Amino acid sequence: MILTALVFIFPVFLLLNIAFKAPGDQSSTLALPKHPTFQNFVDAWHQGALGGGLINSVIVTILTIVFLVVFASSAAYPLSRLRSRWSTVSYFAFLAGLLLPMQLALLPLYQTMRDVHLLGSLSGVILANVGQSMPFTIFLYAGFMRALPHDFEEAAALDGASAFRAFWSVVFPLMRPITGTVVILNAVFTWNDFLQPLLYLSGSGNKTITVAVYGFVGQYGAQWNLIFAGIIISIVPILTAYFVLQRYIVQGFAGGLKG
C-alpha cells in the first residue's frame, strides 16, 4: 500500500514542485526549489483573472450537478423498475450516448447553440454538460437502483404515499452513496472541461477556471510555472468537495438502510 501510495503521490509532488519554483530556476524538475515562491500563484491569480473564472466554474458545476442529480435519478427510476420493451429501448437509447465520440457532435452542437442564442452565456455550457453527462449518470443510478430491494417502496405503498412522494422520500435517500459518487465524478468532469467552455464562451468575457489557466499556453511554448500554480488553485475546491463528500458517501448507504 505504501509503495502504491508513493507511486501515486510522485507526480503530484512534481506538480507542486514546479508551481513553487521561480521561473528562472534551472534546477531539474525533481530537485526541490531553491527559493520556494508563492509568486506563481499570485501572478496566475492576477494575470489569468482566476477569481472570475473560479466563480463561473462554481456556478456551472453546481447547476450542472443539481440538474443532473434531479433529472437523471428520476429518469433512472422508471427505467430500472419497469420491464416493458419501451423502457428497455429507452434505457439503451440513453446508454448509446456513452458510445458516441464527442468530436462528431462538436460542430453541429455549436451551431445549434448559435441558433438558439446561447453562445457566450453560462447557460449554454450548463445545458451541454447536463445533456452530455446524462447517459453516464443514468447508467450509474439505474445500476444501483436495480440492486435496491423493493421492500421500502412496498412499505411506502402500504402507507398510501403517492408514487412521486415514494420516490423522493424513500428511493432517492437510499441512493445516497451513488449520489455522492455521481456528484463527485460529474463535478470533476464538468470542472475540468476545457474545449466546450472555451468554444461556447469565447468573446463574451466569461471564462471558466480551466479556460483561464490555459491562457498561459502560447504558440511557441507554455508558462508551466503559472499553469501549474493555476491548476493547483483550481484543484483545491474540487478536492475539498471530494473530501467532505466521501465521508458522507461512507455513512450514506448503511445509514439509509437503517433509517
Add this chain to the structure above:
Amino acid sequence: MTTALALAGCSTNSDSGSGSTSGSKNLTVAGWADDAVMKAVIAQFEKDNPGVKVKLTGYPWPAILTQINTQLVSGTAADVNVVFPGNGNPITAQTLAKGKYLADLSSESWASNFNEATKNVMSADGKVLMVANNSTIIPATYNTQALKAIGKTAPTTWSQVLDLCSAAKAKGKVAYAMAGLAGGTFNYLPYALTATLVYGPNPDFSAQQAAGKATFSDSEWTTALTKYQQMLKAGCFTKDSLGTSLDVAQKQVATGDALGIVTVSNQIVDIQKDAPSGTTFETAALPATDDPSQTVLPVGLGAGYGVNAKGNVALGKKFLDFYMSKKGMGVAVKAGSIFPSTTVEGFKPAPALAGVSDQVRSDKTAAFPDQTWPNANLTQVYQDELQKLLGGQASVKDVLAAMDAAYKG
C-alpha cells in the same frame, strides 16, 4: 447571472458587425492568449481613433485552430482573426479561401511591401487574404558560453558542423538539442538543410512540383535527409531524441548541456527564460555544404491576421493598416521580441538574432517549404515519417516516397 448581458453583447458583434452604424466603431479581434504585442498595438490604435473600441479574445495553442475555424464556419467569428500563411492547418489563407471567409486585402497599401513569393503564401486565387507583421526564421541558435567552453565557434561549413558534433561528444555534450516528441523541433532542421540544398539554388522547385515536373524523391531532398541522418548517426542530436519534449530540449541549450539547437526564432525567448543569468545566445544559418557563400537561411512569414468577410470589414482593414503601418510596427517591435516582416527604420534585432538579421534582408533566404505544400496532410505525413527516420524504422527513400504520395493527395 450576468449571462443575458454577455449574450447580447456577443451576438451583436458577430452578426451585424458590417452593417449597423453602432457596429462600425466596435472591433473584435481573435488572437493569441497572453500576447503582449497585440495588446500594445490595440492600445495605440484605440488612442489614435477616439470612440473606437477593440475587444481582444486570446486563445491558447493548439485550441486556437479549432476555435477560429469553427467560428468562421459557423458565422460567429470575430472581425479580425489569427490566420497563418500558406496551407498547413485549419486557419491558413489557403484553407479558409475555400469557404470565402476572408476579405480581400489585395489593394491595401502594405501589400506592395512584400515580394511575390511572400505574397503567394498570403494569398489564394490571387487575392491577398492575410498579413503578418513578423517573420519566423530558422537559424541555428548557440549558447555562446557553451561553444567557448569547448573552444569552438558557430560552424559555417558542413564539415565544421560534423566537427562540432564530435568535439561536443568528446566533452560529454551534444552539439544540437533535438526534441523528437510531437510538438518538438525535429521537423525544422530539414527545412534549414533544404533551404541551402533545394529551395535556395532552385527557387522554382515548388512551382515545378505543382506542375508535376519535380518530386521529393528525385530532388536534393534526398541529399538533405541523408545529411540529417548523417548527423543523427554522428551523435549530433540529443540522445533518445524521440522521447524528448520541447521543454527538455530548450532547457538543454539554456543550461549548455547542448551547444545549440535548430528551431524557429520565436523560441529563443523561451530558451533565454530557462538560462542562468549571464548566458548569451547567438545565431547563424545552418550550413549544408562546404561553401559558406551557398548557405541559405529559411525565413517564413509568421502567423498574422485576416479580416472576416462577414464582419466589420471596413474597421478590420483599417486596423490591419495600422498594424502594418510604420507606427504600428514600431509599437509591436517595442512590445515584444518579434522580427518585423517588412523593413522598420531604426529596428535593432534582439542581440541573439544579430548574427542572421542581415541575411534575413538579403536574397540568401528561402521560404519554409510547408507553406507551399498543397494540403495539410502532407505536413502530417512529413512529421510522422521523419520520426520514423529518427527511430530507424524508415529510410530516406521511404520518407520521400510517402511524402510524394501525400503531395498528390
Add this chain to the structure above:
Amino acid sequence: MATSTDPAPTGAPAPGPRRRYRSYAQSVWWFVLPAAALYAFAVIVPAVQGSLFAFTDWDGVSSVKHWVGLRQFRSIFDDTNSLTAIKNTLLIAVTVTVVQNAIGLLIALGVNSQIKSRNFLRVLFFAPVVITSIAVGFLWQNLLAPEGALNQVLKNIGLGGMRQNWLGDPKVAIWAIIAVVIWQFVGYSMVIFLAGLQGIPDEVIEAAAIDGAGPVRRFWYIVRPMLAPAFTINLMLSLIGGFKLFDQVFVMTQGGPGGATDTISTLIYKDAFQLGRFSNGAALAVVLTLFVAAASAFQYRMISKNEG
C-alpha cells in the same frame, strides 16, 4: 442483479405488493422526459447531424459539399494509419479495463477497511482523477523523458537495464500511455467500488467471519456478488473510456512517434480539425461508435450471464 436482457417477466402473475410498486414506477414514466429532452438536444441530435458528414466529401471549411455515399468508409480500411489506430484502440481498451479495475478494486478493499489513514489515502488515490488531462500528460512527459525521473530512479535502485525511451520507442510508447491512463483513473474505479462496498452491511460480513469464512471466501461469496452493479458500471465505463481515449495520447505523443500511438479518436480529431478532412473524421467516428457498441453489448451480455 436483474438485467433487461432477461426474458421480461411482465406477463407473469405477481404478488400484490410487487404489482403495486411496478405501477408506482409506471405512474411516473414521465420522469424520463426532462432527461430525454436534454440528452436529445446535447447529444443525439448533434451526433446524428455530425454523422451525416461521413457520407459527404466536406473538408471542414468549404461552403459546398457533395454526397459521396460510402466512399469515405472504404478509404478507412485502405489506410494503414487507421488500421494501426484500430489495433492500438483495442489494445488500450482491453488492457485498461482489466488492469484499472483490478487495481481499483484492491485499493477500494484496502481503504474500505478500518485503517487509520483511510481518509487520507482515499483523497490521495483520487487526486489524479482531479488533475486535468493536459497537466497529467505534461507531468508524465516529464517523468518519462529519457533523462527523466523514472529512468533516474531505475538507475539508482540498480535496475538501469530496465531503462527505456518510454515515449520515443514505438514499441514501448503505447504501454507507457496505457500505464499513465491507469494511474490517472484507478481512483475513478475505486470510488465506484467504494460506493458499492458501502451497500454491504457490516453485519453480513461479520456473521460470515464468525462462521469461519476466511477473507478470500468472504470476498468471493459475499462481497463479490453484492458488488455486481459496481462491476458492471466500472467495466463498461473503463471499456468505453479506453475506446474513446484521446486527451492523454494527444498531449503526450500526438499519436507519434510515426503514428505508433495513434488511436481512433486522435485520428478523428486530426482529420476533422487539423487536416481539412472533416468527412473522413466523421466516417471514422461512425466506425468507432459501432465498435464500442459491439464491444459493450458483448461485455454486457457476459456480465449479465455471470450474474444471472
